[in-house]
Amino acid sequence: MKLGEIAAALECRLEGGGDLNIVKVSSFENAGPEDIALALDPPKTESGLSSGAGALILTDSANADRPALIVKNPFLALAKTMNLLEPENLPPAGIDDTAIIGKDVALGEGCHVGAYATIGAASKIGDGAVIKAGARIGAGCLIGKQxxxxxxxxxxxxxxIGDRTRIHANRVIGSDGFGYTKLESGESFKIPQRGIARIEDDVEIGASCTVARAALDVTLIKSGVKIDNQVHIAHNCVIGENTVIAGCTGIAGSVTIGKGVMIGGMVAVSDHLNIADGVMIAGKTGVHTNLSEPGVYAGPMAMKNMEYKRFLLSGKRIDKISKKLKELEKLIKES
Amino acid sequence: MKLGEIAAALECRLEGGGDLNIVKVSSFENAGPEDIALALDPPKTESGLSSGAGALILTDSANADRPALIVKNPFLALAKTMNLLEPENLPPAGIDDTAIIGKDVALGEGCHVGAYATIGAASKIGDGAVIKAGARIGAGCLIGKQxxxxxxxxxxxxxxIGDRTRIHANRVIGSDGFGYTKLESGESFKIPQRGIARIEDDVEIGASCTVARAALDVTLIKSGVKIDNQVHIAHNCVIGENTVIAGCTGIAGSVTIGKGVMIGGMVAVSDHLNIADGVMIAGKTGVHTNLSEPGVYAGPMAMKNMEYKRFLLSGKRIDKISKKLKELEKLIKES
Amino acid sequence: MKLGEIAAALECRLEGGGDLNIVKVSSFENAGPEDIALALDPPKTESGLSSGAGALILTDSANADRPALIVKNPFLALAKTMNLLEPENLPPAGIDDTAIIGKDVALGEGCHVGAYATIGAASKIGDGAVIKAGARIGAGCLIGKQxxxxxxxxxxxxxxIGDRTRIHANRVIGSDGFGYTKLESGESFKIPQRGIARIEDDVEIGASCTVARAALDVTLIKSGVKIDNQVHIAHNCVIGENTVIAGCTGIAGSVTIGKGVMIGGMVAVSDHLNIADGVMIAGKTGVHTNLSEPGVYAGPMAMKNMEYKRFLLSGKRIDKISKKLKELEKLIKES
Structure with a gap:
């Protein structure tokens, strides 16, 4: 594809080299003369000549020492260019002979159902949806388009599952929530989990994640949510639009999370809490109270960032105080 | 089902409306006139009229503004009512044509083996057990009734696996324990893991969990244990009766946990430790020593609860001391 | 197998009983007269008579109260003896009739491909490799020998995947990295993940782990690395030779870890960090900065071990200081 064609598709400014043939997107370090690479930060741009890239994606045309796309959001440009040059290799439409499709299943146009996949009775699969090999779709499921x-x-x-949503390998959606009531004997009596799990549109959920079904009502992942690998969302949670959750995080039952929340990796959120729109939670934070104000939270009790930093310095601050205290004691005893 | 029939089945007190037809259990907020709902806490009961439920589950008949079941353990009543009105939809007995059953497998009466499931040679499957689609049962496994x-x-x-035990989707039981010995070269030499994993009766284990097999002897999950999603139990652990473990927790090798222990989410327990009967461990706790006394433990080193709370206040307590110290210093210098 | 034959195979010293017949390796506690057991520490050796083992693995011949192998690395001897007496039971060479092998797949000699496994087009499988039931091998994959x-x-x-590498059940390798760019609308735009994941030789990766593919270039797990269950390795990470990572740990994107690093369980490493060769990280540590010096790190900010211990004592140290301060105050006011 010509660099000029890419610029046209991205509707961005082109700095020279419109006829340059671009084969693929590469990393800055490993790019060759037919590659385009992202030159993100000034040091990288300054050292631009050390990249063999034939073309660059830049935010400032002043740095264009070779043909370049000049863009506002360089990562967005990178993503779009990759989609142009190397679109995702999804399997073609068609139902594998070994797939088992239950009674009254409604399959949309152009679906792919892979080898040994199974789809339970009365499920509805939207147009262009892809069900890969060995996937297990229960009865009465809904899967949206694409x-x-x-x-x-x-x-x-x-x-x-809504439209254009991606559920990665070995993920489990809609398994039983973890609900029991303790008997006097010490045994746990299972509370049936008869609600459902609903994932809306444009969601992506990583590999080996789990979303438990609700006891009653619904566990709800709203549109645009992105969830990394190994995340657990417990029963009856509601995750707001466009919230992003990094890997290994666990959200306990009945937590309500607002829109556009950013949650780092290995965060733990206790049950029945509310987290406000736009809150940012650092990696490895423990959240044990509602977070109703926006801000950045960190540490074992989700402190505000500055408070947490002071907490972490406790050891050193105590050393200083101890020293001071000894000096004062000496002063007093000498006086 | 009539409300009176439900009361009879639960052997609980009925407050009016025995002839009322109940279709399903709903949440308090979303219940309709043919639904029964749990009105748990006083505020909810007081606002009872805001629920459209035809009947309520209550602990105190004084709050019965409509037909109600009066019970001691409301969650138990909820669970039993759900089981009556909407029993779990398990697949019928029968072996799918595509299931592959190994040599000398003993299948009990009324088992279900789903599509593309595989069962290894000489395994024994108890009466009424359900093996769902794509499950992989190794050779020489034992699976109990129901x-x-x-x-x-x-x-x-x-x-x-014992009787009435439930192993949720994509769980792995009996994979190799993580045992190596370091060679002088820096390489790790694998210690074969030739023991087994044994899960007793009435256990439930969530989706995407792992229980490693022992190196020698057995990794043992005793009866009545309930384990949430994404939990890892390492090799040679013993988990006592009726212990409950919330999601994302990891138990390292050769840990022995007593009976009726409650472990919160994302707890980490170091290897070779003992945890006494009845201990409670808060979410996100790190356990690095034996916990031999009952109590509630929290924090990075499993402190007793009060001690941990004081620890968390360190930053603020130091501020207070610093201020005091400055005052004293001033006092001394002025005197 | 005769004890003498085992000693010969291990090239270690034999202390009596060369003709003794040994059937299996057992734990010290449960061994019988035809078993060999590891008597690890002096207390166990001293209480040697309480083991019914016919033979022991010892480091010191002075403790040999019965036939014994005298070895330098007792765990290595244990592992090798287990491999001799009870070699791993891998399935025989052969392709199951139900396995689906894609176009242009190159299968080495003596491979096993299990029931319902699927291998995508143009993948290459090395000699003696074992692909178990239901495994999904994508297109263009490489799997090494054995x-x-x-x-x-x-x-x-x-x-x-390199040679002699073991990928345990329900693991996912090469799924999409977690990369998005935020749009002004608050939505996340997916950055395509077109790189790969490469696992070198002699690696073992536990059950339910995930290794994400790189956005560009490669996520690389080098030779000899051992990874426990439930671990997540994000995109573009490089894990050095012989590094060992315990269960439930999460490594965020673009982290570079050196050789021979030891990482405990449930550790979280933030993105784009470097960890030097030989670093040791205690369980549950949070790593948010580069660790460029060797040493043992622990705590929420990966402090050096002593510093972390002082930090954990903050609560008690403040108590002590508060008491001292009150005494001084009294002293001053009285003077």
Whole structure:
């Protein structure tokens, strides 16, 4: 593809080299003369000549020492260019002979259902959806248009998935929530989990994640949410639009999270809490109270960032105070 | 089902409306005139009229503004009512044509084996057990009566599962423990993991969990244990009866946990420790020493609760001391 | 097998009983007269008579109260003896009739491909490799000699696995990295993940782990690395030779870890960091800065061990200082 064609598709400014042939996007370090690379920060741009890239993606045309696309959001430009040059290799429409499609399943136009996949009775699969090999779709599930269910994913009965949503391999959606009531004998009596899990549109959920179904009502992941690998969302949670959750995080039951929240990796959120729109939570934070004000939270009790930093300095601050205290004691005893 | 029939089945007191037809259990907020709902806490009961529920589950008949079941343990009543009105939809007995059953497998009466499931040689499956689609049962495994193995679960060879135990989707039981010995070269030499994993009766284990097999002897999950999603139990652990472990927790090798222990989410327990009966461990706690006394533990070193709270206040307490210290210093210098 | 034959195979010193017949390796506590057991520490050796083992593995011949192997690394001797007496039970060479092998797949000599496994087009599988039931191997994957891919593992397209590497059940390798760019609307735009994941030789990766593919270039796990269950390695990470990572740990994107690093369980490492060769990180540590010096790190900010211990004592140290301060205040006011 010509660099000029890419610029036209991205509707961005082109700095020279419109006829240059671009084969693929590469990393800055490993790019060759037919590659385009992102030159993100000034040091990288200054050292631009050390990249063999034939063209660069830049934010400032002053740095264009070779043909370049000049853009506002360089990562967006990178993503769009990759989509142009190397679109995702999804399997073609068609139902594999070994796929088992239950009674009364409604399959949309142009679906792919892979080898050994199984789809339970009365499920509805939207146009262009892709169900990969070995995926287990329970009975009464809804899967929207162009959504992709990767290998060996298990959706329990009645799970709902919106449009253009991607559920990565070995993920489990809609398994039982963790609800028991303690008997006097010390045994746990299971509270049936008869609600559902609903994932809306344009969601992406990483590999080996789990979203539990609700006891009653619904566990709800709203549109645009992105969830990394190994995340657990417990029953009856509601995750607001466009919230992003990094890997290994666990959200306990009945937590309500607002819109546009950013949650780092390995964060733990206790049950029945509310987290306001736009809150940012640093990696490894423990959240044990509602977070109703915007801000950045960190540490074992989700302190505001400055407070947490002071807390971490406790050891050193105490050393200083101890020293001071000894001096004062000496002063007093001498006086 | 009539409300009176439900009361009879639960052997609980009925407050009016025995002839009322109840279709399903709903949440308090979303219940309709043919639904029964749990009105748990006084505020909810007081606002009872805001629920459209035809009937309520209550602990105190004084709050019965409509037909109600009066019970001691409301969650237990809720669970039992759900089981009456909407029993779990398990697949019928029968072996799918595509299931592959190994040599000398003993299948009990009324088992279900789903599509593309595989069962290794000489395994024994108890009466009424359910093996769902794509589950992989190794050779020489034992699965008890009425147990349910969900979609795509993998049980390694010789894994033992008791009666009425539920292993949720994509769980792995009996995979190799993490045991190596370091060579002088810096390489790790694998210690074979030839023991087994044994899960007793009435256990429930969430989706995407792992229980490693022992190096020698057995990794043992005793009866009545409930384990949430994404939990890892390492090799040679013993988990006592009726212990409950919330999501994302990791238990390192050779840990022995007593009976009725409550472990919160994302707790980490170091290897070779003992945790006494009845101990409670708050979410996100790090346990690095034996916990031999009952109590509630929290924080990075499993402190007793009060001690941990004081620890968390360190930053603020130091501020206070610093201020005091400056005052004293001033006092001394002025005197 | 005769004890003398085992000693010969291990090339270690034999202390009596060369003709003794040894059937299996057992734990010290449960061993019988035809078993060999490891008597690790002096107390266990002193209480040697309480083990019913017919033979022991010892480091010091002075403790040999019965036939024994005298060795330098007792765990290595244990492992080798287990391998001699009870070699791993891998399935025989052969392709199951139900396995689906894509176009232009190159299968080495003596491979096993299990029931319902699927291998995508143009993948290359080395001699003696084992692909277990239900495993999903994408298109264009490389799998080395004698490697074992356990049940229901999913390898995304173009994933590369070296020789003698073991990928345990329900693991996902090469799924999309977690990369998005935020739009002004608050929505996240996906950055395509077109790089690969490459696992070198002699690696072992536990059950339910995830290794994300790189956005560009490669996520690389070098030779000899051992990874426990439930670990997440994000995109573009490089993990150095012989590094060992315990369960439930999460490594964020673009982290570079050196050789021979030891990482405990449930550690979180933030993105774009460097960790030097030989660093040791205690369980549950949070790493938010580069660790460029060797040493043992612990705590929420990866402090050096002593510093962390002082930090944990903050509560008690403040108590002491408060008391001292009150005494001084009294002293001053009285003077």
């Amino acid at each position: 959504s992709v269910i990767f290998e060996n994913v298990a959706l329990y009965d009645k799970t709902e | 147990s349910v193995i969900f979609e795509n679960v993998a049980l390694y060879d010789k894994t033992e | 490697s074992v891919i356990f049940e229901n593992v999913a390898l995304y397209d173009k994933t590369e």
